[in-house]
Amino acid sequence: MKTKMSSKQYEQYIKNKMPKPAYLKNCVAAFIVGGLICDVAQLISNTAKSYGYNQEAVSSITAASMVFLGAFLTGLGIYDRIGKFAGAGSIVPITGFANSIVSPAMEFKREGFVFGVGAKMFILAGPVLVYGVSVSILIGTIYYILGK
Amino acid sequence: MMDYLKAFLVGGAICAVGQLLMDFTKLTPARILVTFVTVGAILQGIGIYQKIVDFGGAGATTPLTGFGYTLAKGAIKEVKEAGMLGALTGGLKSTAGGISGAIFFGYMAALLFNPKSKK
Numbered sequence A: 001m002k003t004k005m006s007s008k009q010y011e012q013y014i015k016n017k018m019p020k021p022a023y024l025k026n027c028v029a030a031f032i033v034g035g036l037i038c039d040v041a042q043l044i045s046n047t048a049k050s051y052g053y054n055q056e057a058v059s060s061i062t063a064a065s066m067v068f069l070g071a072f073l074t075g076l077g078i079y080d081r082i083g084k085f086a087g088a089g090s091i092v093p094i095t096g097f098a099n100s101i102v103s104p105a106m107e108f109k110r111e112g113f114v115f116g117v118g119a120k121m122f123i124l125a126g127p128v129l130v131y132g133v134s135v136s137i138l139i140g141t142i143y144y145i146l147g148k
Numbered sequence B: 001m002m003d004y005l006k007a008f009l010v011g012g013a014i015c016a017v018g019q020l021l022m023d024f025t026k027l028t029p030a031r032i033l034v035t036f037v038t039v040g041a042i043l044q045g046i047g048i049y050q051k052i053v054d055f056g057g058a059g060a061t062t063p064l065t066g067f068g069y070t071l072a073k074g075a076i077k078e079v080k081e082a083g084m085l086g087a088l089t090g091g092l093k094s095t096a097g098g099i100s101g102a103i104f105f106g107y108m109a110a111l112l113f114n115p116k117s118k119k
Helices: A007-017 A022-050 A055-076 A078-086 A094-107 A113-120 A122-147 B002-024 B029-045 B049-056 B064-082 B085-112
Strands: none
Touching: A007 B002, A022 A055, A022 A078, A022 B002, A055 A078, A055 A094, A055 B085, A078 A094, A094 A113, A094 A122, A094 B029, A094 B064, A094 B085, A113 A122, A113 B085, A122 B029, A122 B064, A122 B085, B002 B029, B002 B049, B029 B049, B029 B064, B049 B064, B064 B085
16 A cells, blocks of 8 residues: 555655645644644553553553543534644544544534434544454454464 | 653654655545554554554554554454454454444534534
8 A cells, every 4th residue: 555656756746745844844743742642542541550450441441531532522623623733643543533433423413313423423434444344354364374 | 751751752653654644645534544554453463563552552552553453453362262253353342442432422422512613
């Protein structure tokens, strides 16, 4: 997937883009916001750990809490404001996954609760689940075969 | 305190890579997300991502690459415990909290809130 563009084309592409300083700014903004979101997750994770939960429970608690925060802040309209500044910094963390569920679901509410909310929730999350789950099954299968 | 610095650096770096991909290629956010999940799962499949997680903690597990990591890790773990069937059940089992949470909280948020007008 990464090699779709030949390296020459890629270089050319970068050259065309380089003079604009916004790219550095975007990158720094993504770094800072993404890093801060991960620190929130680290805080939740450390807190859960201090209550004596095991590793798997800690990661479930953290994931569920982050998803809750992402969904809630999206509902309030705050997450999209962060997103305008942060770009990938707000898209790549799991809170962005929640955002990708809530945004279209709210937007299409007027189309009803089945084909509006229920279906549009997965317009972005669907592909993520399809590819993520499929790849994990392939990896598990390969692991099984190699382990024989 | 070290935890937070490491999480910040690793998480920030992964997000910065996402931003670079968005700016320098024509990948849409949806494709970035799919790519990140897939790459995370593959990196875990070949045993690399665990090292990033050991170092970066939540900085490595919170980005979507971490979602792929958890899927792959779960699949491999279940294969060890339950054999071939584990490949089918392990991934979602390990991510059930996050996915169910995302569906439920996402649905609730969509019910309770309306989209804010965009400027």
